[in-house]
Amino acid sequence: MTDPQTSADPTGTSSHGSGPFIAAIDQGTTSSRCIVFDRDGRIVAVDQKEHEQIFPKPGWVEHDAAEIWTNVQEVVAGAIAKAAQDIPGFTPADVKAIGITNQRETTLLWDRHTGEPVHNALVWQDTRTDALCRELGRNVGQDRFRRETGLPLASYFAGPKIRWLLDNVPGLRERAEAGDILFGTMDSWVIWNLTGGVNGGVHVTDVTNASRTLLMNLHTLEWDHKILASMEVPAAVLPQIRSSSEVYGTTNVGGLDGVPVASALGDQQAALFGQTCFAEGEAKSTYGTGTFMLMNTGGTPVNSYNGLITTVGYRIGEEAPVYALEGSIAVTGALVQWMRDQMGLISTAAEIETLASSVADNGGAYFVPAFSGLFAPYWRDDARGVIAGLTRYVTKAHIARAVLEATAWQTREIADAMTKDSDVELTALKVDGGMTSNNLLMQTLADALDAPVVRPMVAETTCLGAAYAAGLAVGFWPDTDALRANWKRAAEWTPRMDAADRDREYKNWLKAVERTMGWIEEEH
Amino acid sequence: MPGPIQSLERAAAILRLLAGGERRLGLSDVASSLGLAKGTTHGILRTLQQEGFVEQDPVSGKYQLGAELLRLGNSYLDVHELRARALVWTDDLARSSGEAAYLGVLHQQGVLIVHHVFRPDDSRQVLEVGAMQPLHSTALGKVLSAFDPVAHSEVAEGELAALTPRTVTDPAGFEQVLELTRARGWAADLEETWDGVASVAAPVYDRRRMPVGAVGVTGAVERVCDESGIRARLVAAVRDCARAVSRDLGAGRF
Numbered sequence: 001m002t003d004p005q006t007s008a009d010p011t012g013t014s015s016h017g018s019g020p021f022i023a024a025i026d027q028g029t030t031s032s033r034c035i036v037f038d039r040d041g042r043i044v045a046v047d048q049k050e051h052e053q054i055f056p057k058p059g060w061v062e063h064d065a066a067e068i069w070t071n072v073q074e075v076v077a078g079a080i081a082k083a084a085q086d087i088p089g090f091t092p093a094d095v096k097a098i099g100i101t102n103q104r105e106t107t108l109l110w111d112r113h114t115g116e117p118v119h120n121a122l123v124w125q126d127t128r129t130d131a132l133c134r135e136l137g138r139n140v141g142q143d144r145f146r147r148e149t150g151l152p153l154a155s156y157f158a159g160p161k162i163r164w165l166l167d168n169v170p171g172l173r174e175r176a177e178a179g180d181i182l183f184g185t186m187d188s189w190v191i192w193n194l195t196g197g198v199n200g201g202v203h204v205t206d207v208t209n210a211s212r213t214l215l216m217n218l219h220t221l222e223w224d225h226k227i228l229a230s231m232e233v234p235a236a237v238l239p240q241i242r243s244s245s246e247v248y249g250t251t252n253v254g255g256l257d258g259v260p261v262a263s264a265l266g267d268q269q270a271a272l273f274g275q276t277c278f279a280e281g282e283a284k285s286t287y288g289t290g291t292f293m294l295m296n297t298g299g300t301p302v303n304s305y306n307g308l309i310t311t312v313g314y315r316i317g318e319e320a321p322v323y324a325l326e327g328s329i330a331v332t333g334a335l336v337q338w339m340r341d342q343m344g345l346i347s348t349a350a351e352i353e354t355l356a357s358s359v360a361d362n363g364g365a366y367f368v369p370a371f372s373g374l375f376a377p378y379w380r381d382d383a384r385g386v387i388a389g390l391t392r393y394v395t396k397a398h399i400a401r402a403v404l405e406a407t408a409w410q411t412r413e414i415a416d417a418m419t420k421d422s423d424v425e426l427t428a429l430k431v432d433g434g435m436t437s438n439n440l441l442m443q444t445l446a447d448a449l450d451a452p453v454v455r456p457m458v459a460e461t462t463c464l465g466a467a468y469a470a471g472l473a474v475g476f477w478p479d480t481d482a483l484r485a486n487w488k489r490a491a492e493w494t495p496r497m498d499a500a501d502r503d504r505e506y507k508n509w510l511k512a513v514e515r516t517m518g519w520i521e522e523e524h
Numbered sequence: 525m526p527g528p529i530q531s532l533e534r535a536a537a538i539l540r541l542l543a544g545g546e547r548r549l550g551l552s553d554v555a556s557s558l559g560l561a562k563g564t565t566h567g568i569l570r571t572l573q574q575e576g577f578v579e580q581d582p583v584s585g586k587y588q589l590g591a592e593l594l595r596l597g598n599s600y601l602d603v604h605e606l607r608a609r610a611l612v613w614t615d616d617l618a619r620s621s622g623e624a625a626y627l628g629v630l631h632q633q634g635v636l637i638v639h640h641v642f643r644p645d646d647s648r649q650v651l652e653v654g655a656m657q658p659l660h661s662t663a664l665g666k667v668l669s670a671f672d673p674v675a676h677s678e679v680a681e682g683e684l685a686a687l688t689p690r691t692v693t694d695p696a697g698f699e700q701v702l703e704l705t706r707a708r709g710w711a712a713d714l715e716e717t718w719d720g721v722a723s724v725a726a727p728v729y730d731r732r733r734m735p736v737g738a739v740g741v742t743g744a745v746e747r748v749c750d751e752s753g754i755r756a757r758l759v760a761a762v763r764d765c766a767r768a769v770s771r772d773l774g775a776g777r778f
Contacts, residue, residue, distance in 0.1 A: 040619075042616070042619060043616075348602065348605050349608075350602055350604035350605040350607070350608045351602050351604065351605065352604075353604040354602050354603070354604055434608075436611075437604075437607055437608040437611045438604070438608075439604075439607070439639075439653050439654075457615045457618065457619055457641070457644060458615070459611065459612055459615065488618075488619065488642075488644035488646070489642050489644075489646065489649075490615055490618065490641045490642055490644075491640065491641065491642060491651055492642070492649070492651060493651060
């Protein structure tokens with residue numbers, strides 16, 4: 001996808017406000033970024049650096065955590081330098097706090113005495129723990145730990161990855177049991193290093209990241225010792241679980257001097273926070289290569305019977321935790337990329353809209369991109385992609401339209417599952433991510449959901465969420481109401497589709513989804 | 525009628541030569557193949573190189589066809605690409621100006637709104653993407669008419685309808701407006717399309733400095749104007765935004 005977020009270099013826009021500021025680090029799957037925000041939540045400086053994706057075997061994905069830490073230091077220094085260049089009178093002391101958001105579930109173990117990783121980090125996409133997860137399910141299956149953790153036993157989550165490392169790195173289990181090894185998702189790794197590393201770095205994680213380990217009890221927000229025993233993970237490696245918004249320590253990295261490190265949130269939770277979804281029933285959806293939709297369910301963790309995940313949304317300091325339901329779609333923007341790179345029907349991602357706009361409807365065609373099975377709410381790994389309803393009438397433009405509709409109907413399926421689980425009707429959907437520049441898609445989404453779709457003025461909701469949480473912790477912003485006041489509507493799409501048309505189209509979509517299932521006959 | 529221009533004929537022959545057979549040729553190969561003096565050949569090759577039609581390999585010094593030739597045949601900028609590139613900059617324009625931001629392109633005899641960012645005041649607003657605005661009275665339309673010759677010929681053939689008492693309707697007067705627009709690099713609409721509404725816009729260029737669209741803000745005349753016309757702060761914000769989008773288009777591939 002054309003990602004307008006990456007081009008947000010604000011040099012040349014002279015109209016930015018003056019200090020003080022909050023910085024946020026986004027340690028993402030493909031890159032690390034640092035953004036400096038002003039009090040209105042506007043971007044004043046950005047720096048970004050990509051890191052290597054390491055694929056040792058099919059299905060294995062790793063990151064070099066030392067490279068990531070080097071990049072994080074560089075982007076913090078880079079963003080501070082850019083701010084100093086663009087803002088008259090700026091000094092690093094104008095940065096009042098720094099927050100962290102991160103790729104979730106990516107798992108690292110390192111030596112607490114040397115600060116050196118014992119192995120590359122195992123990335124969330126890495127599927128090497130598939131078999132281990134099945135084994136851990138015993139006779140119960142995927143839902144063995146769901147009541148405690150809100151999660152299915154799946155290879156994404158950190159717990160089984162820790163176990164794999166302990167089992168496969170020679171001598172590691174002994175060192176871990178002796179207390180020489182620390183575990184962390186990328187938030188913990190970055191915070192430990194920011195706050196001094198081997199020289200007194202704090203070993204902490206926040207509730208949102210901990211809720212993705214399969215090791216934390218959602219109700220007590222503490223490590224679950226029964227699960228630790230089942231998974232054979234020694235408690236000595238685990239970080240302390242803290243809130244998402246509090247001062248963990250201070251940092252001197254990148255030209256900063258004693259600046260509080262004051263927030264940590266998993267990336268999707270940070271986007272929920274940045275979209276200011278602070279009330280029960282408010283939801284956001286982030287449209288990238290895949291899509292993640294989260295709905296605030298308030299103070300209670302809602303069990304899902306419809307294929308969603310129960311997770312912690314955020315916790316501000318000593319306040320009660322806020323929970324969320326999460327639904328993920330594997331293929332959304334990735335389908336547009338597939339049309340561009342594999343099919344060659346378009347030359348840029350944005351052209352999908354041009355092609356799709358050249359016809360008034362899908363011509364009867366439906367495209368279900370179950371390229372690697374169906375995610376929420378179905379969770380069928382025997383499904384494969386299908387284009388249904390083809391006739392001689394159908395052109396590439398109809399297929400382009402079906403591609404955009406696929407994203408809309410997949411979102412509708414998640415929204416329906418959320419309504420069933422929570423009894424809360426979706427009143428509006430806040431959207432972000434690269435695909436929100438596609439006007440036809442956003443209109444189609446409003447039509448499919450029969451609810452307004454709204455885009456905020458800041459595209460960088462993930463970093464903004466981390467900045468907001470850090471700013472709250474140090475009193476830069478007084479409360480969440482002040483953050484809400486910062487949220488500005490940039491665009492809103494209202495449903496225009498006739499109810500009968502919507503019902504017919506959704507029914508056809510569901511028929512097409514049925515036809516994807518059972519394609520793979522044997523699991524391997 | 526004058527005869528063919530010899531140097532253009534020779535340049536065309538060089539391009540044909542580089543397009544066929546071996547992909548890279550040295551200066552002497554080109555010169556001898558076409559029966560030209562080395563000095564003459566070198567001069568033509570250097571001119572073609574400056575225009576991007578020919579590229580020289582820095583190591584071997586040999587020549588090959590340039591990327592500009594491919595772009596010539598594929599020069600149309602997709603409006604949805606334009607919107608994707610403009611997104612962050614127009615969000616910022618709306619925030620800093622406090623007014624609604626618009627991005628428009630020429631479509632038939634008018635301005636097609638391809639992107640619209642709401643005025644950041646939480647009031648109820650309707651997305652105007654897909655709407656058409658007149659070329660001769662809006663700031664976006666004047667910018668396109670002033671900088672894009674195709675838009676200029678469209679507006680010159682059409683009627684300058686009086687939409688408000690302030691609309692400029694006589695062709696000579698309108699040409700003066702366009703001259704002023706070219707001279708200062710931006711255009712204004714002071715209640716010339718809608719009563720009580722003013723707007724300001726500036727041109728967006730692609731990497732070859734072709735005008736591909738216009739970006740601007742529109743709002744109530746009391747907020748947008750002071751005694752001297754459009755507020756200088758808004759003019760600066762719109763021009764900054766137009767430059768930023770243009771730079772983004774120039775930096776990227778499309």
